[in-house]
Amino acid sequence: MRAALLAVAASQAPATPGTPPTAPAVNSPVEPGVLPARWMTGGPNCLELPPWQVHEYNPDFYIIRESGCIHYEKPFLYLIFGRDRALLEDTGAGNVETAPFVMDLIARWAKRNNRTAPPLIVVHSHSHGDHTAGDRGFKDLPNVHFVAATVAELQKAFGIGTWPSDIVPIDLGGRIIDLIPIPGHDVAGIALYDRRTGILLTGDSVYPGRLYVSADAFPAFVASHRRLVTFTGDKPVAHVLGTHIEQMRTPFVDYPRGTVYQPDEHTLELNRGVLLELDEVLGRLNGTPERVVLRDVILSPQPARPPR
Numbered sequence: 001m002r003a004a005l006l007a008v009a010a011s012q013a014p015a016t017p018g019t020p021p022t023a024p025a026v027n028s029p030v031e032p033g034v035l036p037a038r039w040m041t042g043g044p045n046c047l048e049l050p051p052w053q054v055h056e057y058n059p060d061f062y063i064i065r066e067s068g069c070i071h072y073e074k075p076f077l078y079l080i081f082g083r084d085r086a087l088l089e090d091t092g093a094g095n096v097e098t099a100p101f102v103m104d105l106i107a108r109w110a111k112r113n114n115r116t117a118p119p120l121i122v123v124h125s126h127s128h129g130d131h132t133a134g135d136r137g138f139k140d141l142p143n144v145h146f147v148a149a150t151v152a153e154l155q156k157a158f159g160i161g162t163w164p165s166d167i168v169p170i171d172l173g174g175r176i177i178d179l180i181p182i183p184g185h186d187v188a189g190i191a192l193y194d195r196r197t198g199i200l201l202t203g204d205s206v207y208p209g210r211l212y213v214s215a216d217a218f219p220a221f222v223a224s225h226r227r228l229v230t231f232t233g234d235k236p237v238a239h240v241l242g243t244h245i246e247q248m249r250t251p252f253v254d255y256p257r258g259t260v261y262q263p264d265e266h267t268l269e270l271n272r273g274v275l276l277e278l279d280e281v282l283g284r285l286n287g288t289p290e291r292v293v294l295r296d297v298i299l300s301p302q303p304a305r306p307p308r
């Protein structure tokens with residue numbers, strides 16, 4: 001309800017930066033929603049902050065941010081509801097009990113909709129520890145289909161024949177989420193495209209911050225990004241949402257790694273223009289990893305990982 005009320009209020013107010021779209025939903029190819037002007041980060045007083053911030057983009061699309069007071073990475077998680085299933089992307093960073101919190105959110109959603117709680121699919125933008133820390137709590141829960149963040153498990157769970165070129169639909173019941181494999185930042189990286197809202201979830205591959213990619217994975221990163229650009233070429237993209245914010249509102253400037261309190265951070269949302277800009281840069285680099293500072297993202301190649 002909160003999102004809907006905000007949308008009504010905004011349609012009666014003059015447009016200011018950060019306010020929701022004013023066009024009536026009937027003119028939109030996608031279901032609209034509202035993003036906050038600012039997110040909770042971490043501090044200034046950690047005693048006053050809850051561990052999670054829940055934001056209803058709309059009644060069936062939740063964006064959850066972990067407090068920077070728990071872990072400086074303060075990642076974003078996404079909870080999307082279809083008629084038959086819900087889907088959670090990522091489980092948080094650091095010492096977190098994500099499962100009870102998420103299951104309670106789902107129960108409350110079900111209560112509001114006068115129905116039983118739907119089964120939950122748990123997936124990950126990628127396998128790194130700041131996105132999987134809460135995994136343990138989900139693994140043995142009834143009504144949860146937990147998909148580990150590995151290529152093999154993703155292929156098995158979603159019938160992905162050829163990794164990474166196959167793009168597969170996940171049907172939540174009246175709502176299709178396209179899964180696009182995008183290895184590069186991590187071997188098991190995926191993007192998710194919600195056809196209903198036109199939101200593209202890009203994990204750590206594209207977000208307002210430092211896009212880390214190891215030199216040996218650079219060709220894969222470039223190819224994945226190109227596939228993302230091609231995939232979105234004929235689709236409405238309302239927002240490109242990643243899993244961190246490290247940039248400041250000031251163009252080209254990022255917070256130092258490990259910053260907890262970010263009172264002037266960039267918006268979470270990017271748009272397809274940023275994908276195109278990055279794609280152009282990647283093409284220009286012609287296979288040579290190089291740090292490139294753009295307005296909203298910083299391409300940050302790292303030395304190749306030592307062989308394990």
Ligand SMILES: [Zn+2]
Binds near residue numbers: 128130131204243244
């Ligand atoms: Zn991350």
